[in-house]
Amino acid sequence: MKDAQVTRKKLKVAVLLSGTGRTLDNFHSEIGASRLHAEIVAVASSSSRAKGVEKAKQYGYPVFASDEKNQRELSRQINEFILPRHPDVIVLAGFLKLFFMPEGFEGQVLNIHPALIPSFCGKGFYGMKVHRAVVDSGVKVTGCTVHFVSPIYDEGPIFLQECVPVRAGDTPEDVAARVFELECRLYPKALNLLADGRVKLSDNKVWIEE
Numbered sequence: 001m002k003d004a005q006v007t008r009k010k011l012k013v014a015v016l017l018s019g020t021g022r023t024l025d026n027f028h029s030e031i032g033a034s035r036l037h038a039e040i041v042a043v044a045s046s047s048s049r050a051k052g053v054e055k056a057k058q059y060g061y062p063v064f065a066s067d068e069k070n071q072r073e074l075s076r077q078i079n080e081f082i083l084p085r086h087p088d089v090i091v092l093a094g095f096l097k098l099f100f101m102p103e104g105f106e107g108q109v110l111n112i113h114p115a116l117i118p119s120f121c122g123k124g125f126y127g128m129k130v131h132r133a134v135v136d137s138g139v140k141v142t143g144c145t146v147h148f149v150s151p152i153y154d155e156g157p158i159f160l161q162e163c164v165p166v167r168a169g170d171t172p173e174d175v176a177a178r179v180f181e182l183e184c185r186l187y188p189k190a191l192n193l194l195a196d197g198r199v200k201l202s203d204n205k206v207w208i209e210e
């Protein structure tokens with residue numbers, strides 16, 4: 001057995017969302033199947049009407065929702081809710097606002113973007129808008145990116161990135177489904193690597209120890 005497996009711990013995760021909470025669903029089922037070594041300690045939403053809020057309640061997670069429009073104030077409220085629950089990491093899971101992380105959380109806030117950063121990302125690029133732009137551009141591969149969050153939207157050191165093909169005749173919906181399947185594998189993989197203590201951030205780059 002490798003040292004990394006010996007030191008594996010259950011990561012305490014706070015999940016931030018704005019929409020349907022499909023990533024929360026995935027985390028919940030991966031944890032249930034013991035494939036994701038994590039515990040969801042809090043869920044926070046930037047919309048009180050988000051489907052993800054209902055799901056979080058059904059799953060029994062502590063949940064907070066705010067329709068606050070000022071992004072700095074929204075982040076302050078979210079942090080006030082999640083910090084007393086002592087998360088090891090804060091995970092953006094379809095969170096469509098800029099998140100101002102709490103002090104001392106550099107390298108502990110993750111986002112997933114449904115494209116290969118630095119392409120098809122930044123303000124306005126989210127959900128189906130990304131996949132429509134991908135299909136319109138004629139690129140032959142797309143994918144998803146797990147990255148550490150920085151003060152700029154969809155930026156910050158890239159942690160994991162994998163590709164899927166874009167095939168002739170694909171609709172944006174076809175591409176979205178293929179990418180989301182990949183997201184469901186890649187985000188838990190990133191969290192497990194963190195749980196194993198195998199991730200090093202240096203010079204704004206991420207290194208994974210074998």
Ligand code: GAR
Nearest residue numbers: 019020021022094112113114126127
């Ligand atoms: C995911 O596909 C994620 O990659 C994307 O939102 C989806 C989950 O939201 N995030 C972004 O586009 C961030 N730029 P949902 O659960 O509301 O469908």
